[in-house]
Amino acid sequence: xxxxxxxxxxxxxxxxxxxxxxxxxxxxxxxxxxxxxxxxxxxxxxxxxxxxxxxxxxxxxxxxxxxxxxxxxxxxxxxxxxxxxxxxxxxxxxxxxxxxxxxxxxxxxxxxxxxxxxxxxxxxxxxxxxxxxxxxxxxxxxxxxxxxxxxxxxxxxxxxxxxxxxxxxxxxxxxxxxxxxxxxxxxxxxxxxxxxxxxxxxxxxxxxxxxxxxxxxxxxxxxxxxxxxxxxxxxxxxxxxxxxxxxxxxxxxxxxxxxxxxxxxxxxxxxxxxxxxxxxxxxxxxxxxxxxxxxxxxxxxxxxxxxxxxxxxxxxxxxxxxxxxxxxxxxxxxxxxxxxxxxxxxxxxxxxxxxxxxxxxxxxxxxxxxxxxxxxxxxxxxxxxxxxxxxxxxxxxxxxxxxxxxxxxxxxxxxxxxxxxxxxxxxxxxxxxxxx
Amino acid sequence: xxxxxxxxxxxxxxxxxxxxxxxxxxxxxxxxxxxxxxxxxxxxxxxxxxxxxxxxxxxxxxxxxxxxxxxxxxxxxxxxxxxxxxxxxxxxxxxxxxxxxxxxxxxxxxxxxxxxxxxxxxxxxxxxxxxxxxxxxxxxxxxxxxxxxxxxxxxxxxxxxxxxxxxxxxxxxxxxxxxxxxxxxxxxxxxxxxxxxxxxxxxxxxxxxxxxxxxxxxxxxxxxxxxxxxxxxxxxxxxxxxxxxxxxxxxxxxxxxxxxxxxxxxxxxxxxxxxxxxxxxxxxxxxxxxxxxxxxxxxxxxxxxxxxxxxxxxxxxxxxxxxxxxxxxxxxxxxxxxxxxxxxxxxxxxxxxxxxxxxxxxxxxxxxxxxxxxxxxxxxxxxxxxxxxxxxxxxxxxxxxxxxxxxxxxxxxxxxxxxxxxxxxxxxxxxxxxxx
Numbered sequence: 001x002x003x004x005x006x007x008x009x010x011x012x013x014x015x016x017x018x019x020x021x022x023x024x025x026x027x028x029x030x031x032x033x034x035x036x037x038x039x040x041x042x043x044x045x046x047x048x049x050x051x052x053x054x055x056x057x058x059x060x061x062x063x064x065x066x067x068x069x070x071x072x073x074x075x076x077x078x079x080x081x082x083x084x085x086x087x088x089x090x091x092x093x094x095x096x097x098x099x100x101x102x103x104x105x106x107x108x109x110x111x112x113x114x115x116x117x118x119x120x121x122x123x124x125x126x127x128x129x130x131x132x133x134x135x136x137x138x139x140x141x142x143x144x145x146x147x148x149x150x151x152x153x154x155x156x157x158x159x160x161x162x163x164x165x166x167x168x169x170x171x172x173x174x175x176x177x178x179x180x181x182x183x184x185x186x187x188x189x190x191x192x193x194x195x196x197x198x199x200x201x202x203x204x205x206x207x208x209x210x211x212x213x214x215x216x217x218x219x220x221x222x223x224x225x226x227x228x229x230x231x232x233x234x235x236x237x238x239x240x241x242x243x244x245x246x247x248x249x250x251x252x253x254x255x256x257x258x259x260x261x262x263x264x265x266x267x268x269x270x271x272x273x274x275x276x277x278x279x280x281x282x283x284x285x286x287x288x289x290x291x292x293x294x295x296x297x298x299x300x301x302x303x304x305x306x307x308x309x310x311x312x313x314x315x316x317x318x319x320x321x322x323x324x325x326x327x328x329x330x331x332x333x334x335x336x337x338x339x340x341x342x343x344x345x346x347x348x349x350x351x352x353x354x355x356x357x358x359x360x361x362x363x364x365x366x367x368x369x370x371x372x373x374x375x376x377x378x379x380x381x382x383x384x385x386x387x388x389x390x391x392x393x394x395x396x397x398x399x400x401x402x403x404x405x406x407x408x409x410x411x412x413x414x415x416x417x418x419x420x421x422x423x424x425x426x427x428x429x430x431x432x433x434x435x436x
Numbered sequence: 437x438x439x440x441x442x443x444x445x446x447x448x449x450x451x452x453x454x455x456x457x458x459x460x461x462x463x464x465x466x467x468x469x470x471x472x473x474x475x476x477x478x479x480x481x482x483x484x485x486x487x488x489x490x491x492x493x494x495x496x497x498x499x500x501x502x503x504x505x506x507x508x509x510x511x512x513x514x515x516x517x518x519x520x521x522x523x524x525x526x527x528x529x530x531x532x533x534x535x536x537x538x539x540x541x542x543x544x545x546x547x548x549x550x551x552x553x554x555x556x557x558x559x560x561x562x563x564x565x566x567x568x569x570x571x572x573x574x575x576x577x578x579x580x581x582x583x584x585x586x587x588x589x590x591x592x593x594x595x596x597x598x599x600x601x602x603x604x605x606x607x608x609x610x611x612x613x614x615x616x617x618x619x620x621x622x623x624x625x626x627x628x629x630x631x632x633x634x635x636x637x638x639x640x641x642x643x644x645x646x647x648x649x650x651x652x653x654x655x656x657x658x659x660x661x662x663x664x665x666x667x668x669x670x671x672x673x674x675x676x677x678x679x680x681x682x683x684x685x686x687x688x689x690x691x692x693x694x695x696x697x698x699x700x701x702x703x704x705x706x707x708x709x710x711x712x713x714x715x716x717x718x719x720x721x722x723x724x725x726x727x728x729x730x731x732x733x734x735x736x737x738x739x740x741x742x743x744x745x746x747x748x749x750x751x752x753x754x755x756x757x758x759x760x761x762x763x764x765x766x767x768x769x770x771x772x773x774x775x776x777x778x779x780x781x782x783x784x785x786x787x788x789x790x791x792x793x794x795x796x797x798x799x800x801x802x803x804x805x806x807x808x809x810x811x812x813x814x815x816x817x818x819x820x821x822x823x824x825x826x827x828x829x830x831x832x833x834x835x836x837x838x839x840x841x842x843x844x845x846x847x848x849x850x851x852x853x854x855x856x857x858x859x860x861x862x863x864x865x866x867x868x869x870x871x872x
Binding site: 024028101107109110115120122124203204211218219222224242245248249251252253256257300321355359360361363365366367368369370371372374375376380381392393394395398399407408409410411412414415416417418419420422428429431 | 460462463542543545549558559565576597639640654655658660679684685687688689692693697718791795796797798799801802803804805806807808810811816817818828829830831833834835844845846847849850851853854855856858859865867
């Protein structure tokens with residue numbers, strides 16, 4: 001993409017300020033009020049089901065006329081069943097445990113001087129989707145549940161669907177404690193880009209779309225971005241291994257959903273076991289429709305296609321797997337450090353010491369032993385919802401649930417306490433932990 | 437500053453890669469090994485005390501010849517007492533509780549499939565100081581204690597001091613489990629700037645210096661930056677207030693150390709109490725050498741100098757205080773939202789409901805009731821060390837201790853578990869919490 005990011009228009013600034021104001025009031029709503037608001041959003045969607053499906057039908061017609069790629073059309077389509085599932089998803093968000101108002105730290109600094117650290121909403125989320133009208137319902141409900149406002153920008157192809165959905169959500173919020181103004185839909189491409197420059201009005205950008213979209217966003221904003229551009233996951237098959245188990249894990253990690261970011265792209269096999277393992281794995285992978293691309297040694301052991309240097313850096317997101325034979329665990333670790341995206345890597349080994357070394361040495365958000373990389377997911381981790389998967393070093397990292405939409409604040413309550421008394425030695429700090 | 441950030445030189449890339457490699461080994465060191473390494477660093481400094489003081493003397497001579505500002509000379513100076521205190525500070529870092537290897541989350545996703553979230557070091561810190569050779573000792577010891585390597589860049593004025601200190605630290609680390617290569621000092625201005633572009637080699641930038649330095653760094657790097665550019669703190673004096681207490685807090689928050697980021701710059705006073713409060717506060721502030729600049733109403737009540745619009749946005753870092761009379765708590769909240777830097781704000785009130793509204797509404801890292809803003813500090817909070825104070829929205833926020841130098845990683849251990857079994861419904865997740 002060569003687009004440059006424009007200055008926010010006066011109208012966008014005004015809309016963002018309105019969302020921020022509504023979000024500040026929302027941030028003071030109780031758990032019950034926010035829960036009721038999310039249930040009302042579900043009811044709003046239910047009551048405007050016909051309008052939403054009709055709007056989606058028009059988007060699909062336009063997409064057909066424009067010759068939109070089939071994969072995008074599939075993501076754009078919102079039939080009755082998908083809408084029902086999405087509304088059920090909104091209701092499930094309502095029952096998630098409240099992430100706000102939790103005391104994370106509690107200490108008596110001195111007699112009568114008490115410090116607390118309390119979780120609070122981030123403020124306003126800037127969410128950018130490609131196609132996927134169902135994502136609007138999901139992220140809007142997560143935002144309100146966690147006390148955040150949101151500026152939502154859907155893909156151009158989904159404008160009618162997103163407009164109908166947002167109207168239904170606003171309709172639902174009317175009469176609740178949460179102002180409908182806490183959610184705003186942006187529909188122009190200029191606004192979508194300018195959203196990236198709303199420092200002070202937007203606290204976090206959440207991109208939902210292709211690697212290219214995420215990379216563009218990360219390169220063009222100073223706001224924090226939750227998400228990842230690359231998911232280049234590795235599976236390493238050690239010399240001491242249960243071969244049938246390792247074959248099953250390889251198949252699952254590559255084929256269970258090859259377009260997912262947590263599917264593997266590269267298989268590393270220890271030389272000592274490469275012959276026996278590949279003899280079992282290659283036919284199974286081929287039967288599942290996987291094209292293997294091997295280094296010279298892997299090709300000598302049955303992989304039919306040769307890998308180029310570029311293959312070690314490719315996220316295929318497809319039924320293609322790069323295969324490399326390595327000399328040692330160290331070789332595997334070096335390869336991962338060089339080509340990995342710090343998303344999720346796994347080892348198959350029966351040797352506990354080798355497993356522990358792998359788990360301690362690989363610097364990825366997820367490091368797995370004897371299981372599929374496909375478990376890297378907020379729902380599978382038991383978080384109830386997934387806001388995104390982060391491959392950055394700083395927290396939040398890996399699959400991120402509601403905790404990615406909150407922050408904290410320190411509250412200090414005293415009775416005339418001043419710093420000079422401690423600087424002079426007249427008073428001393430206690431730093432006594434209090435119950436949370 | 438109009439400097440542009442250069443591409444990293446081949447030499448810098450090589451040095452950074454060496455630090456990263458050493459840091460990866462350091463990250464696998466035990467608590468005991470890292471603790472011993474920090475104690476050895478203190479011993480190294482002790483043994484090269486003479487060389488360090490001599491290097492500092494040469495820096496001071498050069499500074500005098502260059503006509504360096506007295507404030508900078510004071511920060512550059514490292515006499516025997518300051519060096520002793522700094523070495524003692526290094527020893528104190530050694531005894532801080534280990535932040536690494538803590539289990540933050542532990543769950544049995546299914547029988548035999550166990551997920552953990554474990555704290556790990558960030559990797560490599562990029563630290564940029566102005567003058568302050570003692571800061572090199574502090575941050576180097578915090579880095580090693582928390583398992584991180586560091587690329588350190590001191591101010592040009594302090595080059596000889598920093599070189600001697602780094603040599604002493606490296607000398608101390610020899611023979612410990614931690615490689616001296618985990619710490620590297622950069623001495624050229626080009627390297628200092630290029631450090632900002634070491635994505636993938638550096639995980640966090642920590643600036644220690646002027647607001648201008650921090651702002652320049654934030655504007656010129658995609659790496660995360662720990663720290664804040666502005667500290668524009670407010671104190672609001674409510675209509676229901678203990679006047680002598682509020683005067684004492686005002687004095688402390690402004691004068692106890694006016695150059696600190698947590699000193700107040702603006703005082704907001706409720707109209708109902710403004711006459712009585714200012715009658716007591718103005719003479720006390722003037723006696724302490726504070727120049728007050730008031731809005732029209734404050735001037736009518738005795739403030740002698742008029743504030744311009746710009747005053748509400750100025751971080752004086754000096755004995756100057758802007759004073760404004762407001763109509764209500766809402767007015768005060770609006771003013772803070774508009775001009776504040778989200779660092780620390782305080783309210784003086786005897787009304788608990790008003791206090792709670794203030795604490796719930798102000799979106800700053802610290803919100804205080806009836807105490808001085810000067811408590812916003814990692815040591816005063818009881819964190820044992822302060823890496824920096826963050827005014828960003830996302831965690832870590834406010835005063836940040838060692839936890840700002842760590843992240844976490846998910847470890848999943850299974851026995852052949854694959855995602856397809858859960859997708860097909862053949863197996864169900866348990867999501868059973870296990871003890872931490």
